[in-house]
Amino acid sequence: MLGGLGPWVLFGAGLIVAPWIFNSSASLTVLSLMAVAIVFALSYNMLFGQTGLLSFGHAVYYGLGAYFTMHALNYFAASHIPYPVELTPLLGGCAGLFFGVVLGVISVRRAGISFAMISFGIGILVAALALILRHWFGGDGGLSGDPTAGTHILGLTLISHMQVYYLMAVWCVICAALMYFLSTTPLGQMANAVRDNPERVQFMGYNAYQIRLRMHSLAGFFAGVAGGMAAIVNGIVAPDALGFVNSGEVLVMVYIGGATMFFGPVIGAVILTFMQIQLSNYTSAWQLYLGLLFVLVVIYAPEGIAGVVKAHLPAVRHRKIRYLLPGYLLVVVPGVLSLLALVFLVQMAYALHGNQIFLSQSFSFAGFAFDDHSIWTWIVAAAIAIGAFVACRPGVVLAKRGWDRLAEEIKAEEAYGKQQGADAR
Numbered sequence: 281m282l283g284g285l286g287p288w289v290l291f292g293a294g295l296i297v298a299p300w301i302f303n304s305s306a307s308l309t310v311l312s313l314m315a316v317a318i319v320f321a322l323s324y325n326m327l328f329g330q331t332g333l334l335s336f337g338h339a340v341y342y343g344l345g346a347y348f349t350m351h352a353l354n355y356f357a358a359s360h361i362p363y364p365v366e367l368t369p370l371l372g373g374c375a376g377l378f379f380g381v382v383l384g385v386i387s388v389r390r391a392g393i394s395f396a397m398i399s400f401g402i403g404i405l406v407a408a409l410a411l412i413l414r415h416w417f418g419g420d421g422g423l424s425g426d427p428t429a430g431t432h433i434l435g436l437t438l439i440s441h442m443q444v445y446y447l448m449a450v451w452c453v454i455c456a457a458l459m460y461f462l463s464t465t466p467l468g469q470m471a472n473a474v475r476d477n478p479e480r481v482q483f484m485g486y487n488a489y490q491i492r493l494r495m496h497s498l499a500g501f502f503a504g505v506a507g508g509m510a511a512i513v514n515g516i517v518a519p520d521a522l523g524f525v526n527s528g529e530v531l532v533m534v535y536i537g538g539a540t541m542f543f544g545p546v547i548g549a550v551i552l553t554f555m556q557i558q559l560s561n562y563t564s565a566w567q568l569y570l571g572l573l574f575v576l577v578v579i580y581a582p583e584g585i586a587g588v589v590k591a592h593l594p595a596v597r598h599r600k601i602r603y604l605l606p607g608y609l610l611v612v613v614p615g616v617l618s619l620l621a622l623v624f625l626v627q628m629a630y631a632l633h634g635n636q637i638f639l640s641q642s643f644s645f646a647g648f649a650f651d652d653h654s655i656w657t658w659i660v661a662a663a664i665a666i667g668a669f670v671a672c673r674p675g676v677v678l679a680k681r682g683w684d685r686l687a688e689e690i691k692a693e694e695a696y697g698k699q700q701g702a703d704a705r
Contacts, residue, residue, distance in 0.1 A: 287542075287543050291453075291456070291543065291546065292453065295315070295449040295452065295453065296449075298311050299311060299442060299445050299446070303442075305441045308441035308442060308444070308445045309441060309444075309513065310553065310554070310557050310558060311445050311448075312441070312444055312445045312448045312513045313510070313513060313553055313557065314549060314550050314553045314554075315445070315448035315449055315451070315452040315509070316448060316452075316506050316509045316510045316513060317506075317530075317533065317549035317550075317552065317553045318452050318456065318545070318546050318549045318550070319451065319452055319455045319456070319502060319505060319506040319509065320342055320503060320506035320507075320530055320533075320549070321530055321533040321534055321537070321545035321546070321548055321549040322455065322456055322459050322502065322542075322545050322546070323338070323341075323455075323459070323499045323500075323501075323502035323503040323505075323506060324338050324499065324503070324530045324531065324533075324534050324545070325534050325539055325542075325544070325545045326459060326462070326463075326471075326495055326498060326499040326502070327495065327496060327499045328531070328534055328539055329534065329539030329540065329544075329545075330463060330468060330471045330472060330475065330495065331471040331472075331474060331475050331491070331492060331495045331496075332391060332474065332475030332476070333388065333391060333395050333492065333495075333496065334392075334395065334396045334531075335395070335396065335399040335527070335531075336396055336397075336399050336400035336403060336524065336527050336528070336531075337399035337400055337401075337402045337403030337404075337406075337524075337527055338399070338499070338503060338527050338530055338531075339403065339503075339521065339522055339523060339524070339526035339527040339530065340379065340383070340402060340403055340406045340522055340527075341375075341376040341379055341380055341499070341500035341501075341503035341504050341507070342376070342503045342504065342506055342507040342510075342521060342522075342526065342530075343406070343410075343507060343517070343519075343521035343522030343523075343526070344372075344375050344376060344379055344406070344504065344507065344522070345369075345372030345373060345375050345376040345503060345504025345505065345506070345507030345508050346372060346507030346508060346510050346511045346517040346521050347375075347416070347417060347423060347507075347511075347517050347521075348371055348372050348374075348375035348504070348508075349368045349369060349371055349372035349375075349507065349508035349511040349512070349517075350423045350424070350425045350511045350516075350517045351416075351423070352368050352371045353365060353368055353425040353426070353427060353429075353430065353511070353512075354423075354425045356368075356430050356431070357425070357426065357429040357430040361431075362431045363430070363431060364431050364432060364433045365427055365429075365430045365431065365432055365438065365512070366432065366433055366434075366436060366438075366447055367433075368508055368511075368512070369451055369504075369505045369506075369508030369509050369512070370505070370508070371508065372504040372505055372506075372507045372508025372509075372511065373501045373502065373504040373505035373508065374501070374504070375504050376500040376501050376502070376503050376504020376505070376507065377497055377498070377500055377501035377504065379500060379504075380496055380497040380498070380499065380500020380501060380503075380504075381493070381497045381500075383402055383500075384492075384493045384496035384497055384500070385493065386398065386402075387399055387402065387496070388489065388492040388493050388496050389489060391474075391478065391492065400524070403522070403523070403524055403527055404524065406522050407519060407522045407523045407524065410519040410522050411519060417519060418517075419519075420518075420519065421518070422516050422517050422518035422519060423516065423517050424515060424516040424517075425511070425515060425516075426515065427444075427511075427512045427515055438512070444512065444513060447512070448509055448512075448513060451505065451509055452509075455502055455505055455506075456546075458502075459502060459542075460542055462498065463542065467491065467494060467495070470486055470491050471491055471492075471495045473486075474488045474491050474492060507521065529552060529556075532548070532552060532570070532574055533545055533548035533549045533551075533552045534548055534584075535548070535574070535577065535578070535584060536548040536551060536552065536573065536574060536577050536584060536585060537549065537551070537584050537585055537586055538583050538584020538585055538586030538587045538590075539583075539584065540583050540584070540586070540587055540590075541583075541584075541586040541587065541590060543586060544584045544585070544586035544587070547584070547585050547586055548584065548585070551573075551585075552570070555569065555570050563627060563630070564630055565626050565627065565630055568626060569623075569626075592604075594686075594690055595686055598686075598689075598690055598693065600686050600689060600690070603682040603683075603685050603686045604679060604682045604683065604686065605682075606678055606679075606682065607675050607676065607677075607678035607679025607680070607681070607682050608675070608679060609675070610672075610674055610675030610678060610679075611672050611675035611676060611679065612675075614668040614669070614671035614672045614675070615668070615669075615672050617664065617668040618664070618665050618666075618668035618669040618671075618672070621661050621662075621664040621665035621668065622665050624645050624661050625658070625661050625662065625665065627643075627645060628643055628645070628650065628652045628657070628658070628661070631643035631652050632652045632653070
């Protein structure tokens with residue numbers, strides 16, 4: 281019970297404490313966008329992680345939910361209809377649900393590459409319509425509104441960033457709890473069965489198409505809610521919300537965090553939002569670092585960051601993490617050194633490009649100035665990056681030995697426990 285409750289406690293505590301640590305207006309906006317991204321990523325994981333549907337057009341439901349929410353905000357404010365602004369994400373969710381059903385009837389008849397290509401085509405189609413139907417989508421400039429206008433509940437005004445954040449946090453918790461509950465229902469369990477073996481599901485008498493359609497529709501609903509939340513935070517919705525880039529970003533969120541665990545997409549959403557907003561303020565190469573992180577996760581941690589954490593839980597539970605620490609310590613120092621050298625090379629490449637345009641600029645890293653026009657600077661940095669990476673090898677070998685010993689002892693203890701139980705009976 282504690283294992284299942286622990287992540288929820290950390291999740292709730294993080295949402296409550298975060299704005300008191302990062303309390304500037306910019307930080308609160310970033311935290312609000314993280315809450316939006318969490319709902320969006322969890323909705324995508326209903327398709328990808330739970331049902332096995334790789335979608336390249338999930339942003340369609342997010343964007344349409346945002347547009348419907350913004351139109352509703354403007355209409356209610358102009359007509360003085362007493363509909364609370366705080367509940368408008370529900371309207372975005374209804375829009376996502378409607379289009380999830382309509383488009384799902386077409387797209388979920390087949391899974392695998394067929395569904396991926398159909399969803400990709402739908403995403404391109406809707407993104408093109410957003411530029412054609414300018415009256416509804418607002419053209420290139422998008423559609424804007426004022427979330428502070430209109431009717432509010434509980435004395436809220438949504439003028440302060442703190443109020444907006446906690447509203448997003450409440451919606452985030454509600455949506456996450458509902459999606460988790462859905463994963464425990466018979467529909468959620470059968471969605472996992474459809475993901476693993478749709479032929480056996482058909483043999484058992486269930487309709488795999490209907491299960492996919494229902495999960496697709498519900499995923500569209502929660503994506504629409506996320507879009508409605510984003511409309512309140514940003515006060516504007518642009519056609520980019522419907523585009524392929526947004527669909528690709530949510531896929532990266534889920535894969536980096538880990539689609540095999542419920543809270544994996546939460547980790548991925550936080551990381552990607554941070555890199556998009558905060559890291560981009562410090563370097564123009566943030567997308568390169570994101571791509572590098574994605575490649576490393578695919579190669580070395582196919583179950584995502586949450587999968588790495590899950591793999592270490594037995595070592596912590598059996599109090600044998602000491603077997604892994606020596607290897608990890610031997611990897612940390614050269615690994616960090618190699619990473620810093622690689623970052624140095626990337627930043628120097630960007631600085632060199634800038635120096636060719638603005639000759640007065642100079643390259644500095646960690647407070648020190650370097651000559652980015654000297655070949656020796658490049659050679660030394662590359663040698664450090666490669667040498668430190670090679671130096672990680674002994675630590676990796678030692679860590680593998682620790683994992684082997686750990687697995688053997690845990691297996692022996694579990695076998696001994698079973699034997700003791702059998703003797704007691």
